[in-house]
Amino acid sequence: xxxxxxxxxxxxxxxxxxxxxxxxxxxxxxxKATQQDEAVRDKxxxxxxxxxxMLLQVGQVVATEFATIAAANNYWRK
Amino acid sequence: xxxxxxxxxxxxxxxxxxxxxxxxxxxxxxxKATQQDEAVRDKxxxxxxxxxxMLLQVGQVVATEFATIAAANNYWRK
Amino acid sequence: xxxxxxxxxxxxxxxxxxxxxxxxxxxxxxxKATQQDEAVRDKxxxxxxxxxxMLLQVGQVVATEFATIAAANNYWRK
Amino acid sequence: xxxxxxxxxxxxxxxxxxxxxxxxxxxxxxxKATQQDEAVRDKxxxxxxxxxxMLLQVGQVVATEFATIAAANNYWRK
Amino acid sequence: xxxxxxxxxxxxxxxxxxxxxxxxxxxxxxxKATQQDEAVRDKxxxxxxxxxxMLLQVGQVVATEFATIAAANNYWRK
Amino acid sequence: xxxxxxxxxxxxxxxxxxxxxxxxxxxxxxxKATQQDEAVRDKxxxxxxxxxxMLLQVGQVVATEFATIAAANNYWRK
Numbered sequence: 001x002x003x004x005x006x007x008x009x010x011x012x013x014x015x016x017x018x019x020x021x022x023x024x025x026x027x028x029x030x031x032k033a034t035q036q037d038e039a040v041r042d043k044x045x046x047x048x049x050x051x052x053x054m055l056l057q058v059g060q061v062v063a064t065e066f067a068t069i070a071a072a073n074n075y076w077r078k
Numbered sequence: 079x080x081x082x083x084x085x086x087x088x089x090x091x092x093x094x095x096x097x098x099x100x101x102x103x104x105x106x107x108x109x110k111a112t113q114q115d116e117a118v119r120d121k122x123x124x125x126x127x128x129x130x131x132m133l134l135q136v137g138q139v140v141a142t143e144f145a146t147i148a149a150a151n152n153y154w155r156k
Numbered sequence: 157x158x159x160x161x162x163x164x165x166x167x168x169x170x171x172x173x174x175x176x177x178x179x180x181x182x183x184x185x186x187x188k189a190t191q192q193d194e195a196v197r198d199k200x201x202x203x204x205x206x207x208x209x210m211l212l213q214v215g216q217v218v219a220t221e222f223a224t225i226a227a228a229n230n231y232w233r234k
Numbered sequence: 235x236x237x238x239x240x241x242x243x244x245x246x247x248x249x250x251x252x253x254x255x256x257x258x259x260x261x262x263x264x265x266k267a268t269q270q271d272e273a274v275r276d277k278x279x280x281x282x283x284x285x286x287x288m289l290l291q292v293g294q295v296v297a298t299e300f301a302t303i304a305a306a307n308n309y310w311r312k
Numbered sequence: 313x314x315x316x317x318x319x320x321x322x323x324x325x326x327x328x329x330x331x332x333x334x335x336x337x338x339x340x341x342x343x344k345a346t347q348q349d350e351a352v353r354d355k356x357x358x359x360x361x362x363x364x365x366m367l368l369q370v371g372q373v374v375a376t377e378f379a380t381i382a383a384a385n386n387y388w389r390k
Numbered sequence: 391x392x393x394x395x396x397x398x399x400x401x402x403x404x405x406x407x408x409x410x411x412x413x414x415x416x417x418x419x420x421x422k423a424t425q426q427d428e429a430v431r432d433k434x435x436x437x438x439x440x441x442x443x444m445l446l447q448v449g450q451v452v453a454t455e456f457a458t459i460a461a462a463n464n465y466w467r468k
Contacts, residue, residue: 015084015087016084016087016088016089017082017083017084017087019084020083020084020104021083024083024108024111048112049112049113049118050113050118050122051122052122052123052125052126052129052132053126053129053131053132053135055109055112055113055122056109056126056132056135056136056139057135058108058109058112059105059108059109059139060135060138060139060142062108063104063105063108063139063142063143063146064142066143066146067142067145067146070089070146070149070150071146071149075089075090075146075149075150076088076089076150077090077150
């Protein structure tokens with residue numbers, strides 16, 4: 001597998017906002033590793049960004065990734 | 079990514095009600111970040127708000143986000 | 157958001173049965189907040205209550221909400 | 235809500251097998267509370283029991299309920 | 313319910329591999345308990361084994377069952 | 391079951407990146423165990439790699455597997 005799956009090779013982030021961005025990136029990188037043709041990915045991204053049900057699927061995946069990242073960071077509690 | 083993904087950059091809220099509102103907002107912001115055209119989002123929102131299965135998908139996403147926020151707040155136990 | 161999302165503003169309940177009822181209510185309130193027209197909600201409720209796959213979706217959402225509420229109550233262990 | 239949602243009003247069971255049975259029952263009781271007409275439920279049960287994708291949905295719901303029950307019982311570790 | 317739902321009536325396994333096999337079996341046993349006609353199950357198994365989306369559903373169910381089994385075994389940490 | 395389901399028979403990895411790769415592999419091995427005909431799997435892989443909704447399903451499965459692996463590794467905290 002040549003695609004990097006975890007940017008920075010760490011789940012630890014300084015803030016919730018950065019943790020959320022990491023969740024979005026990690027979700028996208030799995031799709032990239034599964035469909036390696038950039039032109040196909042661009043076409044499919046246009047499909048799901050314009051479909052209500054698929055946008056909700058995106059939301060579900062990001063919520064699941066974020067749960068893991070948030071736990072890794074002890075929820076950024078001070 | 080220009081869209082703010084975590085309002086207030088914190089998962090900590092004073093009450094369960096505020097935690098639930100944060101879950102709803104965080105779910106919406108992922109959709110906003112994925113589909114940045116407001117007119118398209120308005121149209122798609124009208125689609126999922128009038129579709130029984132998609133409303134249940136909304137419920138699933140919010141439930142997942144809320145699980146993380148509730149854990150972050152130690153379930154607001156006193 | 158005018159809809160109350162967490163009845164009683166607490167995840168703590170006296171019993172598992174009450175926790176389960178809270179899970180059902182919280183799931184419904186997210187749908188209410190997303191589709192605020194009562195007539196539309198009644199129509200859509202009739203749709204999902206008569207569709208096998210959507211009833212299973214209801215079950216999935218309630219199971220997810222209940223997981224959070226059960227953890228909040230330390231599973232009502234004595 | 236007149237339907238009992240948690241049989242015995244407890245998540246504690248003597249064994250994993252009983253915990254699994256409770257998961258199946260709790261999943262069914264949410265459906266019962268949502269669709270209270272027994273004749274309709276029987277018809278819909280016939281639908282999902284003969285549909286591969288819906289049987290997998292049943293599996294997903296039970297897996298989610300069981301996760302909560304297993305945690306409540308400390309996984310029946312001895 | 314006559315179908316055994318948890319083989320060996322325990323979530324504890326010697327290794328991750330055995331835990332994963334248990335996850336697959338537990339997922340199948342819920343389907344067996346829901347559709348008790350073996351001929352129908354064989355036909356439906358042929359359906360989902362040849363459908364990309366349903367195979368991914370299988371993966372989702374097994375992942376969820378495995379999460380519980382892995383936690384029960386403290387992740388087989390040494 | 392002849393297919394190995396957990397490569398190396400361990401959930402412990404040196405880094406998040408390796409943990410993520412393990413999540414992807416474990417997800418694929420369940421599909422392999424369910425559909426053992428390689429030619430069919432290749433055909434179905436081509437289906438889901440070119441379908442936006444199924445790619446999101448892949449993302450959901452991997453996110454769920456990764457949650458378990460990340461917990462097993464205490465999130466690779468130092």
